[in-house]
Amino acid sequence: MRRFLKQNGLSIAFLVLFLAAVGGQAIAGHADFNEEQIRHGDPQMSLGRYVVSSDFGTAVMENWQSEFLQFTLFILLTVWLLQRGSPESKELDKAGLESDEEQKVGGHAQQNSPGWAKVEGIRRTLYENSLLIVMGAIWVGTWFAQSVTGWTQYNSERLDHHMGTVGWWHYLGRPDFWEKTLQNWQSEFLAVGTMAIFAVYLRQRGSPESKPVGAPHTATGVEG
Amino acid sequence: MGPRVAALACIIPLALAGCGTGERADDATAVTEHFHAALESGDGQAACDDLSEETASKLEQQEKKPCDEAILGLELSKGGTVALPDVQMRSAYAGLAEGSVDFLDEGPEGWKISAAGCRSVTPNRPYECELEG
Numbered sequence: 001m002r003r004f005l006k007q008n009g010l011s012i013a014f015l016v017l018f019l020a021a022v023g024g025q026a027i028a029g030h031a032d033f034n035e036e037q038i039r040h041g042d043p044q045m046s047l048g049r050y051v052v053s054s055d056f057g058t059a060v061m062e063n064w065q066s067e068f069l070q071f072t073l074f075i076l077l078t079v080w081l082l083q084r085g086s087p088e089s090k091e092l093d094k095a096g097l098e099s100d101e102e103q104k105v106g107g108h109a110q111q112n113s114p115g116w117a118k119v120e121g122i123r124r125t126l127y128e129n130s131l132l133i134v135m136g137a138i139w140v141g142t143w144f145a146q147s148v149t150g151w152t153q154y155n156s157e158r159l160d161h162h163m164g165t166v167g168w169w170h171y172l173g174r175p176d177f178w179e180k181t182l183q184n185w186q187s188e189f190l191a192v193g194t195m196a197i198f199a200v201y202l203r204q205r206g207s208p209e210s211k212p213v214g215a216p217h218t219a220t221g222v223e224g
Numbered sequence: 225m226g227p228r229v230a231a232l233a234c235i236i237p238l239a240l241a242g243c244g245t246g247e248r249a250d251d252a253t254a255v256t257e258h259f260h261a262a263l264e265s266g267d268g269q270a271a272c273d274d275l276s277e278e279t280a281s282k283l284e285q286q287e288k289k290p291c292d293e294a295i296l297g298l299e300l301s302k303g304g305t306v307a308l309p310d311v312q313m314r315s316a317y318a319g320l321a322e323g324s325v326d327f328l329d330e331g332p333e334g335w336k337i338s339a340a341g342c343r344s345v346t347p348n349r350p351y352e353c354e355l356e357g
Contacts, residue, residue, distance in 0.1 A: 041278070042314075043331040054313055152312055159315035162327050162339050162350045 022060070026051050029059060054156070057149035058180065061142050066184030068139035074192055075132050084220055085200035087211045091221040103128075143181070147172060150180055248335075249309040252316035252328050255335040256306050260320070264303035268292030276329055276336040279357030298354050300324075300341045325351060 005012065030050040037044050050056055074088075080096060083089040094102075101108045105128070109118040116127035126133070147168065154176050155165040171177055195209075200217055203224070204210040212224040255274050262270035272280050272291040280291045287294035301322050308319030316328040316335060327339040341354030 042329070045314075155310075156313035156315050159310075159312055159317055159327055160329075162342060162353060162356065163348070164325075164344060164351070165310050165312060165317060 025059065026056065029056055054149040054152035058146060058153050061146035061149055062180045062184050065139055065142035065146050065181075066188045068135055068142055069185065070188035070192055072132065072135045072139050075135060082220070083196045083200070085217050086196045086220060087199050087209065087223050088196045089220050094221070146180065147177060150177055245311045248330070249311045249316070252311055252318060252330075252335045253306040253309045255328065255337065256309075256318040256320075256326050257304070259326070259337055259340070260301050260304040263296070263300055266296060268294075268296045271295045274337050275355075276331070276338045276357055279336075279338050279355065282357050283355060295355075298341065300354055324354075327351075327353075 026047065030045070030047045033050055033053075033055055034044040045053070078089065081089075082092055082095055084092060097103075100106050104110055104113055105117045105124060106120060114127065116123045151166075151168050151171040154171055154174065158165055166174070199210055202210070203213045203215075205213050206224065208223045210224045211219060211222045215222050215224070259271055259274040262268075262274070269292040272295055275283070275291070275295075283294050283298075284291050287297065289297075301320055301324055304320045304322055306318045307321040308317070310317040310319075314330040316330070318326045318328060320326070323343070324340075325342040325344075326337050327342065328335045329338045330336075337355075339351070339353040339356040342351035342356075343353075345352045
């Protein structure tokens with residue numbers, strides 16, 4: 001058990017943090033929602049009903065989609081785009097998909113390589129891009145979920161103001177959808193860009209996200 | 225996060241967005257049709273029971289009469305069926321076959337009418353209503 005925890009500490013820690021944070025978000029969001037209901041003289045809602053409401057769904061999905069977009073783009077762009085001196089970048093002569101030898105696929109696969117890395121054809125193509133495909137699919141799925149929950153919330157507000165509802169397709173062109181989307185995207189792009197640049201000059205001893213403390217600023221693709 | 229967990233996470237909000245709206249639309253439709261049937265039969269008290277507290281109170285203030293008398297003097301559809309119900313979270317739109325629209329809010333006592341006899345005059349602006357809270 002102790003060995004399992006030691007070998008999987010990173011994913012377990014983030015799972016625990018995620019559950020605590022999403023639980024906290026539900027409790028705080030529910031309290032905030034009911035405060036708003038009281039201000040408008042409307043009936044309050046139970047926590048159980050709040051967590052299955054479009055209010056909560058939109059708040060969760062708009063953040064999830066932007067996180068998965070961030071990783072999808074980061075995985076994709078770092079294949080071709082480089083950043084001199086950054087541990088987030090590959091070495092400056094390695095832009096692109098690289099050779100089969102460098103990627104240890106097909107005839108260059110090792111004995112302990114994953115099975116689909118050893119074969120040719122569609123299975124290998126899928127496996128070569130599996131990280132991007134899964135992260136991208138989750139991004140598209142959560143963005144779609146944001147659009148549906150946001151659409152319901154938007155229409156509910158319109159009904160509260162005695163206006164007619166709009167269709168989903170129409171909602172995709174409304175400022176509400178794009179404000180919710182872009183306010184999350186901008187923060188993700190800033191954070192990733194900042195990390196790529198800060199890691200050129202700044203260090204964290206012991207972290208694989210940083211270069212070794214003594215590595216020169218010009219060293220690219222080196223992890224500590 | 226594995227793909228199965230992620231797929232589930234994507235599906236749940238979608239299910240929730242439309243969760244139970246069919247049954248709730250039927251309830252909102254029933255209240256709306258009951259309201260207009262009460263107006264048709266001249267039962268002002270039964271019609272007022274379908275109004276939200278705020279709407280009934282505002283009507284009494286405007287008309288300076290009890291709700292059950294004031295409601296019968298408004299130009300609202302007498303009888304009628306809901307052709308276009310639409311529930312969004314705790315609000316509903318009930319489009320009547322004759323063309324006017326009622327709006328409802330869901331509270332502890334179920335659906336209550338917050339506005340009736342509404343028509344869209346200017347696109348993307350609130351409807352103009354004969355009765356409004």
